[in-house]
Ligand SMILES: Cc1ncc(C[n+]2csc(CCOP(=O)(O)OP(=O)(O)O)c2C)c(N)n1
């Protein structure tokens with residue numbers, strides 16, 4: 001496929017990330033067919049297994065610091081608002097380390113897309129618990145089982161005023177591809193939580209396969225109904241059903257339009273004549 005790179009893939013065989021890579025590639029091909037050239041798409045990542053995805057995609061990308069994937073995306077968008085920015089972040093990356101960036105990007109409705117590859121552990125560092133790990137999860141940092149309850153990231157995004165909130169599952173690749181396309185096409189802050197089993201530290205395939213279902217005839221403009229749907233699964237317990245699809249979608253002015261109006265800073269003529277500035281100070 002034309003988006004392939006020469007990098008050797010180092011994900012564990014069976015990792016949910018493979019299917020996410022596939023869905024993202026297909027989404028980019030569809031977006032190109034719809035008139036968004038791949039040169040106008042920029043990916044940002046945090047640090048973790050999820051972040052390696054940019055090594056395997058022949059697209060412009062910025063491998064940022066742990067927890068700074070969203071902040072980096074905001075900076076690129078404000079420097080060149082003509083670009084489509086897709087952030088690929090982990091649960092540890094954006095629900096733990098960089099959570100304030102996620103909340104404020106949603107609050108200000110900056111026009112970027114954030115995909116959270118949520119395997120519900122810090123996987124690259126061998127399985128410590130994160131904000132979405134279920135209570136009781138046994139791992140390196142919680143050998144007796146996690147004593148904290150997880151939070152529900154979709155509820156957090158609704159409270160933070162995100163204008164597009166969705167959930168996909170890596171094993172539902174076709175549906176995930178469609179969600180990514182719709183998220184990128186949404187004008188405003190779009191958030192897609194992607195359930196991504198980590199076969200090495202939290203193998204959740206069987207659980208998700210039994211519990212997930214697609215949202216149908218869901219009124220995604222009513223906040224009350226949306227909240228009820230979001231709370232159908234609070235990332236804990238066994239006796240649950242897990243809805244997938246778009247939970248919420250509304251239109252609001254974006255931060256970048258309000259701040260920049262028609263200005264594209266990357267296309268502005270040079271503002272500072274550095275030689276003269278230096279001369280003046282020597
Ligand atoms: C500031 C900082 N803290 C901690 C680390 C160590 N670290 C690297 S990857 C990682 C785990 C990432 O977990 P997550 O974001 O969930 O991604 P996953 O590996 O699960 O895809 C950690 C803690 C780091 N690189 N930088």
Ligand code: SF4
Nearest residue numbers: 011012015049198199
């Ligand atoms: S440790 Fe988990 S998330 Fe990382 S590559 Fe292996 S299966 Fe995937």
Ligand SMILES: [Mg+2]
Nearest residue numbers: 090091092121
């Ligand atoms: Mg993780």
